[in-house]
Structure formats: structure tokens, C-alpha cells
Amino acid sequence: MDQRTCLVTGASRGIGRGIAEHLASEGANVVVNFRASEKEAADAVEEIRSNGGTAITAQADVTGRREVEAMRDLIHDEFGEIDVLVNNAGITQDTRFEEMTREEWDQVMDVNLGGVFNVTQTFFEDIKSADEGRLINISSIVGKQGNFGQANYATAKSGLFGFTRTIALELARSGSTANCLAPGFTQTDMLDEVDDEIQDKIRSEIPLDRFAQIDDIAAAVRFLASEESSYITGEVIDVNGGMDL
Ligand code: NAP
Numbered sequence: 386m387d388q389r390t391c392l393v394t395g396a397s398r399g400i401g402r403g404i405a406e407h408l409a410s411e412g413a414n415v416v417v418n419f420r421a422s423e424k425e426a427a428d429a430v431e432e433i434r435s436n437g438g439t440a441i442t443a444q445a446d447v448t449g450r451r452e453v454e455a456m457r458d459l460i461h462d463e464f465g466e467i468d469v470l471v472n473n474a475g476i477t478q479d480t481r482f483e484e485m486t487r488e489e490w491d492q493v494m495d496v497n498l499g500g501v502f503n504v505t506q507t508f509f510e511d512i513k514s515a516d517e518g519r520l521i522n523i524s525s526i527v528g529k530q531g532n533f534g535q536a537n538y539a540t541a542k543s544g545l546f547g548f549t550r551t552i553a554l555e556l557a558r559s560g561s562t563a564n565c566l567a568p569g570f571t572q573t574d575m576l577d578e579v580d581d582e583i584q585d586k587i588r589s590e591i592p593l594d595r596f597a598q599i600d601d602i603a604a605a606v607r608f609l610a611s612e613e614s615s616y617i618t619g620e621v622i623d624v625n626g627g628m629d630l
């Protein structure tokens with residue numbers, strides 16, 4: 386990954402931070418995007434630098450096109466065009482469908498799909514003109530299976546499957562690829578928000594009998610970002626401990 390520049394959205398904590406650290410450990414220049422968690426993002430960059438890597442923070446709410454475009458200018462000034470985009474930023478607003486407000490629906494669509502639209506379109510030319518550019522969208526097992534209380538989130542995450550396949554076709558002639566990663570339940574702040582009782586029930590349904598660790602997910606993204614994945618495009622890669630068997 387030497388000389389490659391990678392942008393990871395929502396990389397101040399959780400899975401995004403893990404992905405940023407893994408890509409930096411391969412020698413890439415890494416951009417740690419965040420919305421509000423400035424200190425956490427600075428800590429992530431500090432950690433990468435202390436391990437000999439190269440990284441910067443870049444604030445932008447992915448729902449704001451202008452903020453995303455300003456982030457592109459900052460990245461271009463610092464590193465030039467990007468080679469790898471990881472659309473990781475995502476939120477949940479869980480409640481059973483009959484009680485879900487239109488606002489809760491819209492907020493999740495706005496970040497989990499609208500944000501992907503904004504960032505991918507803003508950096509599309511970079512990825513297309515890169516030597517084997519990579520677009521990696523972080524979906525979820527919930528996009529495949531659905532999940533009680535997550536009608537908004539499941540809809541947005543399954544939307545990424547169609548988006549990824551279409552972009553894979555539109556990128557193919559340039560030699561760049563687009564793939565989706567569908568993690569199972571992963572030990573992060575997002576999972577901590579789920580009641581203990583429900584966490585226990587979910588864990589009991591995982592054949593490998595544990596939640597994913599951030600490294601499990603980040604290692605798969607590192608592979609998709611590498612040149613070793615050159616001939617894989619338009620795919621959904623499951624990393625879920627056997628939950629979908
Ligand atoms: P997390 O711990 O809640 O972290 C979310 C990250 O996204 C934070 O860095 C947050 O930054 C950022 N973010 C949220 N809204 C943003 C916005 N509008 N603009 C820019 N950044 C924004 O989440 P996670 O568990 O690591 O999840 C990361 C991704 O994996 C998500 O797409 C999620 O849907 C997916 N996923 C998670 C699991 C799981 O079990 N954890 C399973 C499958 C898929 P700020 O703090 O600055 O807002």
C-alpha cells in the first residue's frame with residue numbers, strides 16, 4: 386500500500402478506526418474522517434504516527450456535500466488524489482417499525498446512504514483515475530437478514546448491495562473495483578447501545594460463538610484494498626462468524 390492514499394469515513398472510533406490503523410500499517414497515507422469526535426480522531430492519528438504510519442484527520446459530516454468537497458480539497462493539498470475510499474460512517478436509530486418516526490427513518494437514510502452518495506460522487510474521479518482504485522462500502526449482515534427494530538438501518542444497508550454492484554459496473558473499464566463488506570455484530574460503541582439481554586440472544590445465534598472483533602473486519606477490508614483483490618468486484622464479502630449459514 387506504499388504511496389496509496391486511503392480515505393476512511395467515520396474513522397474516529399470503532400470499525401473505521403481499526404480499518405484506518407490496518408491500512409496505515411501497510412504503508413498507506415490514511416485520512417481519518419470524523420463528524421464530531423475530534424479528540425478521538427486525533428488520538429487515532431497519533432496512534433498511527435507512533436507506529437510509524439502516515440495519517441491526518443479530516444472533519445466532515447458526510448451528509449453535507451459542501452463539507453465533503455472541502456475535505457477533498459484538504460486531502461488533495463496534503464496527499465493528492467485518493468486511491469481507496471472506505472465508506473464506513475454509519476448510524477442506527479432503532480425502534481420497531483410501527484413506532485418509527487419519519488425523522489428516524491430519514492436520519493439513517495441520510496447518513497448511511499446519502500453520505501455514501503456524497504462521498505463516493507465527490508471522490509469518484511479520484512478512484513476512477515487511480516491505478517486500480519478501490520471503493521469499499523461497509524454494509525451489515527442486517528442488510529441481508531433484516532433485524533427486529535432496524536427497518537431503517539436494514540433498508541439502508543441492503544441498499545448498499547445494489548449501489549456497489551452498479552458502481553462496480555461503472556468503474557470496471559477504468560480497472561478500479563467496488564465491493565461491499567457485510568460485517569456481523571462487532572464489538573464497538575454501536576453494539577454497546579444494544580440491551581444486554583438482546584446481545585446475549587444475538588451471541589447465542591453466532592456459530593463461532595463470539596462477536597466480531599474490530600480486527601476481524603479491518604483485516605478483510607485491508608485485503609479488499611490491496612492489489613491481491615484485483616479481480617474481485619461487485620461482491621459482498623461476509624465476515625459474520627457463520628451467522629448467515
Ligand atoms: P461507531 O462505533 O458508532 O462509530 C461510528 C463512526 O461513524 C464514528 O467515527 C462517527 O464519528 C462516524 N459518523 C457517524 N455519523 C457520521 C457522519 N454524519 N459523518 C461522518 N462521520 C460520521 O460504529 P461502528 O460500530 O464502528 O460501525 C462502523 C460501520 O460498520 C457502520 O457503517 C455500521 O453500520 C457498520 N457495522 C457495524 C456493526 C457493529 O456491530 N458494530 C455491524 C455491521 C456493520 P463521530 O463520532 O465523529 O460522529
